[in-house]
Amino acid sequence: MSSRTERLTFGFGFAVIAILALLLFPAWKSYNDAPPAAAPAAAVDPATPVRNTPRQVPRPTRSPEAMERPATRVAPTPAPAPSTAPNSTPPAVARLALKAARGDCWVEVRKGSSTGESLFVGTLATGSAKTFSAKTLWIRFGAPETLDVTLNGKAARIPASTVNVVVTPRGLRSA
Numbered sequence: 001m002s003s004r005t006e007r008l009t010f011g012f013g014f015a016v017i018a019i020l021a022l023l024l025f026p027a028w029k030s031y032n033d034a035p036p037a038a039a040p041a042a043a044v045d046p047a048t049p050v051r052n053t054p055r056q057v058p059r060p061t062r063s064p065e066a067m068e069r070p071a072t073r074v075a076p077t078p079a080p081a082p083s084t085a086p087n088s089t090p091p092a093v094a095r096l097a098l099k100a101a102r103g104d105c106w107v108e109v110r111k112g113s114s115t116g117e118s119l120f121v122g123t124l125a126t127g128s129a130k131t132f133s134a135k136t137l138w139i140r141f142g143a144p145e146t147l148d149v150t151l152n153g154k155a156a157r158i159p160a161s162t163v164n165v166v167v168t169p170r171g172l173r174s175a
Helices: 003-033 064-068
Strands: 094-100 105-111 118-124 129-134 137-141 147-151 154-156 163-168 171-174
Touching: 094 105, 094 118, 094 137, 094 163, 105 129, 118 129, 147 171
Parallel strands: none
Antiparallel strands: 094 129, 094 147, 105 118, 105 137, 137 163, 147 154, 163 171
16 A cells, blocks of 8 residues: 555544544533432442431320329230140041042042052043042042042142142142
8 A cells, every 4th residue: 555545544534533532522521411310219328337226116105094093914814725626636547539520530549559459540520529548549640630639528739730649648749
């Protein structure tokens, strides 16, 4: 490149930079002159010392009539007598009732574990019900969302997808 071309290129580049600076300087200046954004209400200035002032709690006042008579004490209430309710230990046997309330459901029920004695394998048709009793039950549900399940007379929840469940007197858990 010739020195003339170099000077023209340098001059053109310098002119572009100067124009950009002239255009951007007012915007930069107005940005720096803008008032700072308001600090959040809960902001704490780190330079401000923390003062632990005691919290003022209003004291209850007594009426003039109450001042004339002595304060009376209330006797503590006695503890309730021991309950005569039946023992809260779970029953020794799980009584499980299955009712196909919202549709058909395929069910496999075994005593003890997945390899235990088969108690039922088949489909519970809509509206039908089955009851099973054992210390431990192993169950595979095909469409459990269609069933109403009760364990020892109380409603029980089972997962809403095909699942294996172990049932004991204490409750249900995924197998």
